[in-house]
Amino acid sequence: MKNKAFFWFVFFIVIINTKAQTYINSYQYWFDNDFSNAIKSPVTPLDQDFILNENIDGTALQNGMHVLNIRFKDDGGLWSAIASQYFYKLPIHATANKLITGYQYWFDNDYTNAIETQAETPLQEYVLLKDLDATVLQNGMHVLNIRFKDDGGLWSNITTQYFLKLPIHANSDKKITEYQYWFDNDFLNADGETLNNEQNLVLIKSIDANALSNGMHTFNIRFKDDGGQWSSFISKTFLKASADVANNQVIAYRYWLDEDFTNAKYIDIDTPATLINLDESLDFSNISIGDYTFNIQFKDTFGKWSAIVSSDFSLNALNVLENDFKNSIAYYPNPTKGMLNINLGVNYDKVTIQIFNVNGQLIKKEILLNMQKTILHLDYDAGFYFITIKAEEKNATLKVLKQ
Structure with missing residues (x-):
């Protein structure tokens, strides 16, 4: 919650079903009983299901309790019922x-x-x-x-x-067959793609935003399963900057676990670049067994931070089949998209690491000298793998899921 002096964020989902093929072409709002100063705004393009996401100017209002009233007009000239919302305007100093x-x-x-x-x-x-x-x-x-x-x-x-x-059975083994995305309120120009029945989808795609003007926008996306059901849509606000950011670079990043932003770790990037392939061993050796959310942000030349990227992982004793290292060993994330961090807690002169598939076949063997931390790259097919680690007289066998 970030308080602003004079503006309120208004979010309405309005569905008008007065007749078939009816479209919303405008809306009108006013404060309290002051209908004579009502403000009317057009909706472009026309929309049957309209999502209003606007900042409403309340600078002329006195501090205290007020009512926001809003109604919507269709292309047949009919107005909807009035929707009213109470809110409290605070003094400027009260929100600082x-x-x-x-x-x-x-x-x-x-x-x-x-x-x-x-x-x-x-x-x-x-x-x-x-x-x-x-x-x-x-x-x-x-x-x-x-x-x-x-x-x-x-x-x-x-x-x-x-x-x-949904019922529990309705969610089991569902496959994602399609996704759909759009900018701001422009659902009529939504775009998307048909998928090949994916149960776990990692969507990495460049989205064309050339038609958007510079400034704040909202990206909306939703997913469809093989039962024909759409998910709730996910919305993310972003800033489209002017062309002067062409030479912008990533100069730093910060990361933290769960909601512990206070203890976020800030890392400067030695060689700033437009594209960063982050291949670092991050220190989480002090965490205990359990489920975690990893959060990371990147900072650019202009001092602006990116949106937060989050990923869940588990530190689970059930996936450690053998462990002479006791609590000193840590590996994450598990499941992994391919990069696995391993931390043995202390430094060892010689460490032997072997990777086996579920059939017991040796896929890779590495001998590392003077090692405490390393990163393994599991560039193999999705599935379970077993990793054995030997250092001095200690042994560990880890079970890892590659997604």
Whole structure:
């Protein structure tokens, strides 16, 4: 939650089904009862399912409680019912340097069972990465509501997101058959690609944004399974910069685990470059067995940070079939896309590493001298592999899944 002095982020999903092939061509909003100063804006291009993602100017309003009213007009000249939302405008000084101390969420209208969580470290910019337990919900459409609390004891506006809970059997062994993406509210020009029934999809693709103007935009993407069901769409805000960034370079990166941004590690890149292939051994030797989320960001010449890239991994004792190194050995991520970090905890004069497939065939053997940390590159087919490590009188056998 990052407070701004005069603007509110307004997010509406509006579906009007007054008749077949009806399109939304404009919307109109006003504050409180001041309809005489209502502001009308066109929708371009026309859209049946319109997602409004705008900053609404409230500079003329006094501090205190207000109502935002909005309605939508179709191409037949009919207006929708009015949607109203209460909000509280704070004084400018009241929002300066505020820290987020916690958040609260609930499903549907069940506020009595809302769950409140305190942030381990109060932050001005808070990235929430958390699994929310929805096991008690029935299958079907639901609403997730969430709000954030600052160090002054004030709550933010409520952010609401619709989602569909499917039966357990409906999710098992589903394959991804298609994805679809679009920019901003331009769903009519959505693009996409048909896939070959992928269960675990890693999408790496260059997206053409040449037609976009410079400035802030939103990238939206969703995925379709072999049952014909679309996922919820994922939206990410990004900045399209002017052509003067052609010579921009990556100069540094920072990374952290889970929500522990306070202890993020900052690394300067010795040789800045436009494209960075990060092939480094990152030190997580002090973490214990469990599930983690790895987060990383990159910094450019202009001092701007990229979007956060996150990946889940597990440090699991069940995947260590033999271990004379005890708790000093660590390897991650597992599963891996191909790069595996190994840390033995201390330095050994001679280390022998062997990689076997599930049939017991030796694929690769390495002998490393004066080693504590190394990176293995599993440039093989997807599947399980067994890695044996021998150093002095110690042995370990690791089970690794290559995706």
